[in-house]
Amino acid sequence: MPAFAGMTALVFSLLSGIASAQDLLIRNATVHTASARGTLQNTDVLVKNGRIAAIGSGLPAGNAAVVDAQGKPLTPALFGGVTDIGVEEVSGESATVDSTLALGAGAADMQVRPEFDVSLAYNPDSILVPVARVEGIGWTMLSAGTRPGGSLIGGQGGVVRLDGSMDAIGPRALFVTLGGDGARLSGNSRAAQWMLLDQLIDEVRGRIPPESKFALLTPAGRTALAKYFGGGGRVVVHIQRAADITRLLRWSKQRGVNIALLGAAEGWKVAAQIAAAGVPVFVDALANLPADFDSLGATLENAARLHAAGVKVSFAQFNDASHNARKIRQLAGNAVANGLPWDAALAGLTSVPASAFGIGGEMGSIAIGQRADLVLWSGDPLDVANIAQQVWLDGRAIPMRSRQTELRDRYLRPDNGLPRAYPAH
Structure with missing residues (x-):
C-alpha cells in the first residue's frame, strides 16, 4: 500500500501542472501495445502533438513533461462497449433517453x-462520461436500439471519444435486431x-419502386x-x-453485407463458420445461464472457444451497459479466467473493436502515429482490484474526477457541523 500511495502521489504531482x-x-512502463509487438518491458512512450511519436528505451524527453511509470502497466484507452453513454442519462426518464426510435403502432405500419x-x-457533458473515463474507458460505440413501434433496423450509431468532443468519429454502423x-x-x-430484409434490399436496388404502396x-x-x-x-x-x-452468415454472404455479431450467446456452436466468414463478435463474457430460449447454450467459455476457432472477439454488456461501462474490464477478466488468452482479452478491449468499427488506423493500440489515448494502471488492468491511475486522451491528462468521486469525497470529509449535503467552505 505505501508503494501504491507513493506512485499515485508521484503521478498526480507531476501532472498537476500539465493538465493541458x-x-x-x-518512462519505464510495461507497455501493452495491443498490437503485433505485444508487451514491452521497461519501455518509454513519447507523445508529441497528441500522437505517439516514439516507443523505446531511454528516449530523450526534450521539452515534454515526464512521468515515471515505475514499471506499471500502460495500455491504450479501453473500449467501453456498445452503449448509450451520452444519449441516455436516466433510463427511467424518457426525456433523457434518445437511443431508440419508435414510429407507428405495429408491424402493419412499421416504419423502417x-x-x-x-x-x-x-x-x-453527460455525467456518465467522466464516470466511465476515470475507469480507463476512452471511447464507446453508440447503439441505435429498437423498441415496440420501431423496426428490426434500429438505425445508425457511431464511435464517440470521451474527451469532451461532440461529434462521432469514423464510419457509422447500422444496428439490426434478429432472432x-x-x-x-x-x-x-x-x-x-428474412422476408423483410430481402424486401429492403429489393428497395435499395430498385426492384421495388419508391412509389410502391409496399x-x-x-x-x-x-x-x-x-x-x-x-x-x-x-x-x-x-x-x-x-x-x-x-x-445470418449465409444471408450476409449471399447479399454482400458486412456484419458483426452482438451477443452471440451460442456463437461457440458455430465458431468455425463465424471464423471462416471473418466476422467479429461482441460477447457478454458473463453470460452463463439461459436468459431466454435463444441462449440455451450460453457458457462462460464462449469467448475462449470463439477465439480458439480463429474469431476476433470483443466484449459488450446488456445490463445497464451505459451506467456501468467500467464493468467491461470484468467481462474481459472473466473470459481470461475461462480460457481466453490474456493478450486476446486486452485486444478485445482495444484493437479488435477499433478495427471492427473502422478506426484502427487512429486508435486501439500503442503504435507510432496513433492517438495518444493511454491509461496507466496500478496493476493488471483485467483485475478489478486495480485502478486507472491516470488517463490521457490525445496526450492530455484527464481529471480523474467524476460525480461519484465528488460524492464520495463529500461524505467522507470530517464533520464541519453541517449536514453532509452541505459542501465544506
Whole structure:
C-alpha cells in the first residue's frame, strides 16, 4: 500500500501542472501495445502533438513533461462497449433517453428508418462520461436500439471519444435486431425477418419502386441503407441462437453485407463458420445461464472457444451497459479466467473493436502515429482490484474526477457541523 500511495502521489504531482499538455514522455512502463509487438518491458512512450511519436528505451524527453511509470502497466484507452453513454442519462426518464426510435403502432405500419443516426443526440457533458473515463474507458460505440413501434433496423450509431468532443468519429454502423428479440418487430415470427430484409434490399436496388404502396423506406432511408446493403458499412446484428447465426452468415454472404455479431450467446456452436466468414463478435463474457430460449447454450467459455476457432472477439454488456461501462474490464477478466488468452482479452478491449468499427488506423493500440489515448494502471488492468491511475486522451491528462468521486469525497470529509449535503467552505 505505501508503494501504491507513493506512485499515485508521484503521478498526480507531476501532472498537476500539465493538465493541458500534449507533449509527454512516460518512462519505464510495461507497455501493452495491443498490437503485433505485444508487451514491452521497461519501455518509454513519447507523445508529441497528441500522437505517439516514439516507443523505446531511454528516449530523450526534450521539452515534454515526464512521468515515471515505475514499471506499471500502460495500455491504450479501453473500449467501453456498445452503449448509450451520452444519449441516455436516466433510463427511467424518457426525456433523457434518445437511443431508440419508435414510429407507428405495429408491424402493419412499421416504419423502417435506417437514416436515424443516434450520434446526433450525443451529449459530451453527460455525467456518465467522466464516470466511465476515470475507469480507463476512452471511447464507446453508440447503439441505435429498437423498441415496440420501431423496426428490426434500429438505425445508425457511431464511435464517440470521451474527451469532451461532440461529434462521432469514423464510419457509422447500422444496428439490426434478429432472432427472438427481433420477432416482436417483424410480425411475431423470426421467419418474417428474412422476408423483410430481402424486401429492403429489393428497395435499395430498385426492384421495388419508391412509389410502391409496399415500400418501407423513405428516400433518405434508401440512400442510408444502400451504404450497408451494398457491402460497405458495418452492420451490427444483435443475435443469440446458433441456428439464427448460421442463417445470418449465409444471408450476409449471399447479399454482400458486412456484419458483426452482438451477443452471440451460442456463437461457440458455430465458431468455425463465424471464423471462416471473418466476422467479429461482441460477447457478454458473463453470460452463463439461459436468459431466454435463444441462449440455451450460453457458457462462460464462449469467448475462449470463439477465439480458439480463429474469431476476433470483443466484449459488450446488456445490463445497464451505459451506467456501468467500467464493468467491461470484468467481462474481459472473466473470459481470461475461462480460457481466453490474456493478450486476446486486452485486444478485445482495444484493437479488435477499433478495427471492427473502422478506426484502427487512429486508435486501439500503442503504435507510432496513433492517438495518444493511454491509461496507466496500478496493476493488471483485467483485475478489478486495480485502478486507472491516470488517463490521457490525445496526450492530455484527464481529471480523474467524476460525480461519484465528488460524492464520495463529500461524505467522507470530517464533520464541519453541517449536514453532509452541505459542501465544506
